[in-house]
Amino acid sequence: MSAVQGFTEVLAASEHHKSAAQSYMWPQSMVGQEGKPVRVYVVDDDNHIRRVIAQELMSDPRTLLVGQAASLREARKHLNQQPFDVLLVDLNLGDGEGLELIGLAQTLNPDALIVVVSVTERDDKVLQAFELGAMGYLLKNSLFGDYVQAVLQVANGGASITPSLARKLLSHLDKSHARPFASVGTLQEERLSARESEVLKLVAGGYTSSEIGTQLGISTLTVNTHIKSIYRKLQARTRAQAVRAASLRGLFS
Structure with a gap:
């Protein structure tokens, strides 16, 4: 698929974003309302995954894609140019680790919430991400990989993480440290x-x-x-x- 085709799909999803607003039942007490969606910035070096995430976010009126980057360098350069509420970031970028962006995002926006996306369940990386302030962890190609749900969950005070990974995090916390x-x-x-x-x-x-x-x-x-x-x-x-x-x-x- 060409870049033009990908961009066209995102535009189409954006139009659907507006027309689908009436199809969602969402409590007024929750963050992510029509006219004031949760703003999301995505960093992932996988073009396909980034396009999938973009389409999911733009097809739901409760979330809005405000920016995206394909590398650590690009994210560092452009992350401060667009206000965002949630950062969806891949752990393993082609030119570095997404972990480096967690602190940067929180410096730029102290209220920013972080959801890590990765193909790995390496315990050291998972634990480090949460220690740095991540509030969610999604595995790519997982049945639990609902990006919109993860964004809305952390935006409303939750910690988006699979039950199995939550148990793994707790069991691997070393009391000696x-x-x-x-x-x-x-x-x-x-x-x-x-x-x-x-x-x-x-x-x-x-x-x-x-x-x-x-x-x-x-x-x-x-x-x-x-x-x-x-x-x-x-x-x-x-x-x-x-x-x-x-x-x-x-x-x-």
Whole structure:
């Protein structure tokens, strides 16, 4: 397929993006509404995969493709030229590692959310991506590879990750590499409540705040209040960091 044909397909998907808006039932409380979709920037050196992602994003009125790059160099050069909410980035680019773009994206936009896309499940790369702040991990050619769903999930407070990969992440966290915390007294004083532990386990499973609320029979606002308390107690800034900190403390055992 030529570049012209590929571009034509994306344009066609863009037109469909407008006409399909009425076909989606989406709660007004969720991020990603008609007229204010989640803006996505895509970085992948695989032209076919990048085209597939672009078509999926442009065919759903809740998401909008605002830019794309085919290399680490191109992304570094153009990432700051277009505001975005979510960065979809391949781990292994032809001229470097997508991991390098996670910090750059968050520097350019502190509120940016990162979803890593890759053909590999190498544990060191997965863990590193989440330690750097990634909120989602999609395997290419996977049954779970729904790019729109991943974008909407992280944009609405979730952590898009397959259950099997979530278990693998938790089981491979090496407690011997745990960073020392303030003091034993602090740990005793900042112990998670039973409800906070329930919420955190669901967070580790990749559930959004609204899904957690439904499962526990509490409001989304209450869930987010618990999550903020968990962040404070575990000295974390993201859900991934909170899950890691809890695992290192043995809270999932």
